[in-house]
Amino acid sequence: MTQDIKIVEAPEGYEGSGFFATSFDKVVGLARSHSLWPLPFATSCCGIEFMSTMASRYDLARFGSERPSFSPRQADMLLVAGTIAKKMAPILKQVYLQMAEPRWVIAIGACASSGGIFDTYSVLQGIDRVIPVDVYVPGCPPRPEQILEGIMQVRELTHNESLRRRNGPEYQALLASYNIQ
Amino acid sequence: MQLTNRSKQVSNKQMTFAERIYLPAIATGLGITIKHFFQKKVTIQYPEVKQFLGPVFRGRHVLKRDEQGRERCTACGLCAVACPAEAISMVAAEREKGEEKLYREEKYAAVYEINMLRCIFCGLCEEACPKQAIYLRHDEFVPVFTERDQVIWGKDLLAENMNNRYLRKAWTKEEAREQDLKGVEAEPRTQL
Amino acid sequence: MLTNQSVAEEIIRKFGDDVFDFEEPFGMLTFSTTREQIIPMLDYLKAHPQFQVNFLTDIMAIHYPDRVGQEFCVVYHTHSFIHNFRIRIKVFLAEADVHIPTATGLFASANWMERETYDFFGILFDGHPNLKRILNMDEMDYFPMRKEYPLEDPTREDKIDALFGR
Amino acid sequence: MTETAVAPKDTADLAQGEKVQYVNELTTLNLGPTHPATHGIFQNVLTMDGEKIVAGEQTVGYIHRAFEKIAERRPFYQITTLTDRMNYCSSPINNMGWHMTVEKLLSIEVPKRAQYIRVIMMELARIADHIVCNGILGVDTGAFTGFLYLYEKREDIYEIYEEVCGARLTTNMGRVGGMERDLSTTAIRKINDFLKTFPPVLKEFEKLFNRNRIFMDRTIGVGGISAERAMSYGFTGPNLRAAGVDYDVRVMSPYSSYEDFEFDIPVGQHGDTYDRYMVRNEEMWQSLRIIEQAMKNLPEGPYYADAPEFYLPPKKEVYRSMEALIYHFKIVMGEIEAPVGEVYHAVEGGNGELGFYLLSDGGRTPYRLHFRRPCFIYYQAYPEMCVGSTISDAIVTMSSLNVIAGELDA
Amino acid sequence: MDFSSFLNNLTPATGFFYFLSFLTILTGLMVVLSKNPIHSVLYLIATFFCLSGHYVLLNAQFLAAVNIIVYAGAIMVLFLFVIMFLNLKQEDEESKTNLTKIAAMVTGGTLFLIFVAVFRKTQFGAFNAYSFDSQVGMVESLGEVLYKDYLLPFELASILFLVAMIGAVMLGRREAGDRHF
């Protein structure tokens, strides 16, 4: 490995002789950002590109995210890759509901983000109609690089998120706006 | 049913004794995987190492300016018509006096918006443009969004930055072919 | 080798006035028949010792809102593997009476194709074992492929006409 | 889908046909729509007696996107982007199939070079398609690694696509009347490289699976279907060939110069999963043969037909000459009238006969466009193929059928 | 003897004995009293553990281990297996007729009487610390007894097991032309 890769940096904190103190939030955020287990909700073309992302050349494993958890309980981020038809929307929502907090959602590709070219009677015009979305990845389908960008964006969010955010009123209000208790 | 004389039976379901006792095949398999264990890895360390995406890759859009920095777009609307996703919209305006430095043609797009989440990067707009105005960059993606209201890109984001111009080997496919025939070295597919 | 001419003659000999509108667009034998004769026709072609048209390639429908009394056309594409010979059979139906007998008894593949046709156009295949929507949601109350229904999602909010550029 | 708290339906209803007395209590298992093995999206409601399946019913349409309806609103050249997304594992075949359909309607004769380039691209796409199918079959039997070895080569195919059209998956490749650009020297080099580097990898993959008894046991006799039933169910492509019928559109009704190439049609014996796997594997070898021949005999000449009304004029001309500009505008606006008529054109897609039935009334868009989607037609045989087997078999059968949701649901 | 002096005289071993006995009886009762058969089985397993504890106290380590391997490890797994398969839950609560109740009472009462009678007659053997052989429960002595004194019954039993096993395998054999499973 000749290239320098960016590995984890110690979180900000106070360092003294023989001690190092940092906030708990930061450590947890750091740990979470390095262990985001994806739940691939792959329905169509973008799913194939997600496979490429998982495959050898792009290797999602580098970020500690190679363990796909097909059980929503164990997953940290929901990767919605592909068209979500209106028939599928309730199922998507249910999967989201089944996920344990903290959970993040990435909409991969034009179809999941906005419906893309399928502005039709049967296609949901963006999954943000049914569940809150943290990151949108444009492209149809996005290249694996872009999917990685999206995942890195989620890592950024994870890293900086306060431990209490999920109990906060803002988050509750966001969920309430989607009729999720 | 035999329809042609080119058929070829390919599946043999009879197992030999060696195949029947599992172990030789398992050993072969283990040999293959351990060989790969010591092989060079093909992974590209993405954020640090970026791969060249090919000379015609269809990445993010750019509204080209000409040599003097004038916008080339004449708001003819062909790109919007050609767009299968109906992601492009524009408002045309007449060029006023004194704006010759800004716009090359007499008509220009006062508003030019692309919904980046609708766009499918098919390249039809680039192909439809008769004014060499819109291109899909081969070296850059559209970044990811975190909010839905960031996704409609106006001219501020689309128009080319004169300080950091978008360059490419050939601007049309005919040009590319000529260069190719002349043997102009293709860009290597390595680090960007 | 079968020729369009010989097959057409044979069919006319068998079915007489029930087959009409013979055409050869791009070399494919095309003709129309009535809905009473479509199943006997498929059966005849399938059982015919020489033709052996034993493969149902496709069933689909077309909506012609302007043709009064012939608003719907159900198109059967059949194929004889042995002779590599394709036949297209059309049946025209009136909007008021969109019934047609099912071909599921002859071809297992007709099942879903007919369901799809029903789903899109509302054509009722009599005798079909399970004629319900297949691709669309069960709650849908119209047949989307008919020409009068819009393509776009009516709930789409970001749809501004300006966005369409035309 | 982990939510299995389905209302216990009357299971006897699901067991269509004769009433069978079941000793054990039957359970209903909801396989999908997000079960990892359904890859694409469809739901199988399986009625199980222990681990044995006694009946099954599928629900499809979870990604129904109304291709046919959209196609009625889009000019011909924009429909290419729709076909991309149909069988997304082998989009170039769909693209080319569509272009050939339109060319048939417009009676355009495509030059030999373009035809050969198309053949190369289509065969690459076929390899890409079969890589996914056979690799996933490996994954579903539990061996992930072989899939990744093959997938690496798939990335090489993507690179070739990128060189030719600029995208990886949804290629939007080719234009009505030919190709949008000629093969560049880089592309040719890459194809030749691929021809050299792919066989060892495929051989390795075969060594991992073909004669491994665990894999053979998992696949032999699983999900079998007789040739007769397969024909009745409208099987085409590798799945029909696995049942022993050597029907191949490329041979039966050659298009795009397939008659020039020497290749075999691999067939199986009983139409079971192993046969399907072997047929697909062999097809990859045959595709390589075809590409090799096409590369060797690649004719010189133009890569697009001389059809100024339909093929966009060179950009330089557009900037310079009025006539070209007018054609350019007319083509992009889709205002050139197509002849009235109906045309059915079939190509051998990754999964079988991919048919395009195009009905034109002379307008800028098709009056009706119907896709004969092989996946949609043969997937209905799935319950029949998996009844009586275990849930593991059902999953292996499903992945060996290579059901692509985009093609299934239109 | 009052309770406190009883506690004072308690050696660790006897204390452990009482504790185990208490647990054994408690879990044994719970087997009968639990409404959920799965719970019953789990309590039964706990009972076996307590019994194994008694074996250990008796210095019969082999028996303790075998008890766990055979009963807790295999037979109870099968019990649990069958019950899970049958999916018995809260149903069939009302199916006990008066006749069954009476029959159960009679049987239980008779059993209880027999127990009382047996205990009345029982004489506790005197414990002699000097003649006690600590190795009596060990594998070696067990083996000696089994392979010397009880060789024939032991061999017969093992043949019986072998035959049963082969029989089971034969029963599970697939008939020619049968679909697997």
Add this chain to the structure above:
Amino acid sequence: MTIDVALIIKAIIILLIFGITLLIAMYSTYGERKVAAFMQDRIGPNRAGPFGLLQPLADAVKMFFKEDFIPSQASKWLFILGPCLSMLTALMTSAVIPFGDSVKYESAPGKVWDIPVQAIDVNIGILYVFGVVSLGVYGIMVGGWASNNKFSLLGAIRAASQNISYEISMGLAIIAILMMTGSLSIRHIVEQQHGGNWNIFYQPLGFIIFITCAFAECNRTPFDLPECETELIGGYHTEYSSMKLGFYLFAEYINMFVSSAMISSLYFGGYNYPGMDWVQAQLTSSLGEIAGHNVGTLIGTLVFFAKSLFFVFFYMWVRWTLPRFRYDQLMNLGWKALIPLAMINIILTGGAILFLKPLIVSFLK
């Protein structure tokens, strides 16, 4: 005082054994990911710390702070009991495995304590391991059943039948070893393989049977039916989140390590290695009696870990190579192939002990 020090050493050894077991299990998860990646031409985790070494830590912290979800329809106590049982039984096994020879400690001149590097040396060690392993399935069964999910239940049922079936052939394979050694104590068995006199040379068939069964008992590919991802999503742990899932995953790796340790103890001589007498002699001569012995023990322990880790690697190697069996094939293999083979192995071993051994002994005389 003197006894106390010996006890403290013993306590330290016990703590070390558990600590190391946990650590190895923890890094097995990392190892698994790296091995998988390397076999698949990938790089694997490399962002969390240098070479991704902090990856297990990140996973653990994340899991601790993940929402702990108990399905509303699940039976709550059993749902919690499942992973606990799994973890408990997995950890209990490592107690009787001899990790090394012994540590000598001289409390007073001439009074040397000899403390074996083993938590407890039970004279029925093998039976103990066997018993505890056979209990391991309860964690899976209870968890799978309590989840109230059909996939979990299927996984639990598969686990139960698989474990019972393969325990038999595993036991039969061990019996052949017992016939050779005549002891149930693992330490005895290990000591009998002194130097390069490993059981694998006498029991190749038994070894193959044993390792196959070990794969099945640990639910590893090709026998990972209880959890196989493509069929049952996660099998028994489908409904588990947070650290309860962590316990299940962790227990799997502990089991893997323990069974690797068993394999190396039973068939590969444990802490014995060829030429150890010579090494020991060199050490004692250069370092003195006690120190030399202790260093020798340390080397033996390292050899033991090297062997065990190789088998852990072997587990991963196999997992990323082979497809998995189907349920009925697994049963067939267990009942119709492995058990008869194990019996034949016993008969052969018996025959060899009765006839071949005296022959060879007399020949050598």
